[in-house]
Each structure stands twice: as C-alpha cells, then as structure tokens.
Amino acid sequence: MRADEVADVAVVGAGVAGLACALDCVAGGLRVRVLEASDAVGGRMRTDVVDGFRLDRGFQVFNTAYPQVRRRIDLRALRLRPFTPGFVLAGSRGRYRFADPTRRPDQAADLLPGRLAPLRDTVALGLFSARDMVLPAAVLRRGRDVPAERWLRDAGLSEVTVDQVLRPFLAGVFLEDGLETSSRMFHLVWRSMLRGSLCLPERGIGAVPEQLAERLPDGAVTLDARVSALTQDGVRLADGSAVPARAVVVATEAAAAARLLPGLLVPAQRTVTTFYHAAPASPLREPTLLVDSDRRLLNSVVLSEVVPGCSPDGRALVSTSVLGSGAQEAQVRARLAELYGAGTDGWECLAAYRIPGALPAMPAPHPLIRTSRHSPGRYVCGDHRATGSVQGAMASGTRAAREVLADMAASRL
Ligand SMILES: Cc1cc2nc3c(=O)[nH]c(=O)nc-3n(C[C@H](O)[C@H](O)[C@H](O)COP(=O)(O)OP(=O)(O)OC[C@H]3O[C@@H](n4cnc5c(N)ncnc54)[C@H](O)[C@@H]3O)c2cc1C
DSSP states (O other): OOTTSOEEEEEEOOSHHHHHHHHHHHHTTOOEEEEOSSSSSOTTOOEEEETTEEEESSOOOEETTOHHHHHHOOHHHHTEEEOOSSEEEEETTEEEEEOOTTTOGGGOGGGSTTSSSOHHHHHHHHHHHHHHHHSOHHHHHTSOOOBHHHHHHHTTOOHHHIIIIIHHHHHHHHSOSSOOBBHHHHHHHHHHHHHSOEEEETTOTTHHHHHHHHTSOTTOEESSOOEEEEETTEEEETTSOEEEEEEEEEOSOHHHHHHHSTTOOOOOEEEEEEEEEEESSOSSOSSOEEEETTSSSOEEEEHHHHOGGGOSSSOEEEEEEEESSOOOHHHHHHHHHHHHTSOOTTOEEEEEEEEEEEEEOOBSSOOSOOOOEEETTEEEOSGGGSOSSHHHHHHHHHHHHHHHHHHHHTTOO
16 A cells, blocks of 8 residues: 555554554455554564674574464474473572473483472472363463462472472563462463474574564555554654554554553563673583573573574574663673583673563463453554463454454444
C-alpha cells in the first residue's frame, strides 16, 4: 500500500508481537502498516556486530518447542546451533552437570543420588519433569498457581536443591532469584525445555524477527517512525505527521504502551546486564550453559562453542549475564576466572548491555492470557499481555490480530 493510503491497521512496534500480529492481519486480507521507532525490526531480539563479533542485545536462547515458533518460523533457514541439553553448575560446592538423562544418559552421572541431590529430590524432579513433558500444555495452564519456590518445596524438593541448583538456573530464565514467578509459567517453560532444543541462530537472535518481517508485503514496515500519540483517525508520529488507520494495535513494551494508552497495566520489569568478552582461548570447550551456583553471576556461555562464526578472529566469544544493572566488569571477570578455572586477565570486554525492561515480572497468580481489546479501534499486544517470552509475545500478537479481524468482520470498526 502507498504511504498516503488509509491502512486498515497501524501496528505500533516491530518486535515479534507486532510482527506476528501484522502477518496475521495481512493473511486476513487487511492493509497493514507497521511503525517502528528504532532503526531496525526486532525490539528486544536484535543482534549487533561489534569489531566483527556478533552480539545479541542481551543473552537469550531460542526454544524450538514453543508452539508459536513451530507455527511461524522456518527453523532450517535459521541454521540453528544447539546447546548441550542441561547445564553445568559451578561455584563453592564444586562443579556438577545437570543433564537430561533421557537425551544424554552418558552425562547424567551427577544426578545419581547423593551427588548433586539426595535420592528424594532426584525422584521428585523426575516425577514432575515426566508430568510436564507428557501432559498437554492446556492442563499445565490450569494447574495450581503459586510462587515457583512454594511449588518446588511442596513437590518435596529439599532446600539445598532448590537454593543451589534450581534457583540459580531459573534466575537466568525469569531474571529474578526469589523464585516468585508463577508456577504455571515455570511448568510451561520447563516443559518446552524438555521437549525442544535450546539453540541460537547462526546469525544471532535478530534473525528470528528479521525472518518474520521479510514475509510482510514490501513497504509495510516503516523504521525510525516513533508514534507519539493515538488520534481519532490513526496515529501521530514524533515528526508531527499523521498515519491514518481504521484500527491501531499498540505492540510496544509495557511502559511505552501505557504512554500511548493511559491507564494500561504496567507490570514490574526484570533487569539484566550481559557482558561480552573476547578471550584468547576458549575456557570451556563445549556449547553449554555455565550457571553460578553461588548466584554472583547468572550464567555464562562460550558463544563461539555454540556458534563458531560469531567470532571473526579465532578468539573465543564469552557472554555473561548478571541480574540487575549495577555489576562492574572487573568483578565479573574476576568471578569468571573462578568459575571457568582459567585466567581472564587477557580478556577484552567488547560490550556490556544493561537492559532495564528485559522481561515483565510474572509473579503468581499470573494470568497467562489477557485480551488485546482496549477501547473501540484500539488494541494492545506484547509479552506484557501474556508471558515474558518469545512464545508469549507472538501468542499475544496472534490474539490481537484475531480480535481485530473479528471486530472488523462484525463491522464494529
Ligand atoms: C536479555 C533478554 C533475554 C531474554 N531471554 C529470553 C529467552 O531466553 N527466551 C524467551 O523466550 N524470551 C527471552 N526474552 C524475552 C523476549 O525477547 C521478549 O519477550 C520478546 O522479544 C518481546 O517482544 P515484544 O514484541 O513483546 O516487545 P519488544 O521486543 O520490546 O518490541 C517492542 C517494539 O516497539 C518499539 N516501540 C516502542 N515504542 C514505540 C513507539 N512509540 N513507536 C513505535 N515503536 C515503538 C520498540 O522499538 C520495539 O521494537 C529475553 C529478553 C531479553 C531482553
């Protein structure tokens, strides 16, 4: 469509929620314009190239089991590189491997009773993992919703296993270490980890939204177009120009959405910092997640073991995430020396991404679905309207498109 034509729908924000919404609206026969404030699509899923190194804007993993991923993404085109299933725990207790015995029985020795956890805990873990893997997601969505910590304790897990194994790992997933996240959300994520593979696209996480954007009609996405207000006839951009549209879907992060739609609920936000270092040699010759069991750092991974092409010059690329925004690089590097058991003096810090709104908080009880209908002709989607994940963001965009299409079909717009 031409820029001066009236769109059926203006989608504000080209993160994966907005892109999924736009794609479904186009598939439903609507004329769509996506307005993105930034200079590229992707929102929180973008990849920078710094001195030839590919750096995601904050470490994240891509899960192939998410239903929206299976529905929308051409996995082969992403050329995915997998992590070793499970993770390695390192810290004052020593080093242990938390493996998935169904996939890597050869690596599961540390799960034998008395090593990482007592027999009772191993049994409890096995039971709820089997249940999460086998039960339909719809059943898990209806399950009891309490803080994850309470659920794990009630399942019979000891304090030591919760505090020194699951809490450090899950802190890196939910970006909080109180284990206050909804137990329903925990089980859905646990299920997707058991059923899918954790991987990274060869060209970085930004390749995911880029793939979605490529499927939109030419000219549907306008970059550097910050929406400053919603109007009677569509939206107004920060440069003062108007974009007419019959309906508007606000697909920004929560705080930006509330500025455009006053009164909208804004959940608390989780903050994380990711440091990237170039190391002369790989400190761990394996594509695995290293979790700090003492919780001074969240986790670290030698990314060049996962995606060899992310480093341009043979040096190892190490990504390390820390909760909050206050971590100092020198302290992080000192801790990495302890965790990897390797000197880090010669490591070069390439970048540090401090991300205040990385994830919306999802404390129990957490509604997994919220309507996108806001007021006549106005809709809202994004991970803050579902769950803080790629799955949640895209599912929310899907729902918004469905509601727009239904309202237009019913001539309510
Ligand atoms: C460090 C980190 C790690 C993560 N790890 C994982 C993980 O391992 N697994 C997982 O599933 N999820 C993970 N996530 C979460 C996942 O990335 C997000 O849930 C998802 O990308 C959110 O998509 P969205 O479209 O809802 O929002 P966003 O990606 O935030 O998109 C919103 C878009 O709106 C644009 N915008 C804002 N205001 C305006 C305006 N006024 N006008 C026009 N455009 C505007 C923004 O520029 C942005 O492009 C992680 C996120 C971060 C940051």
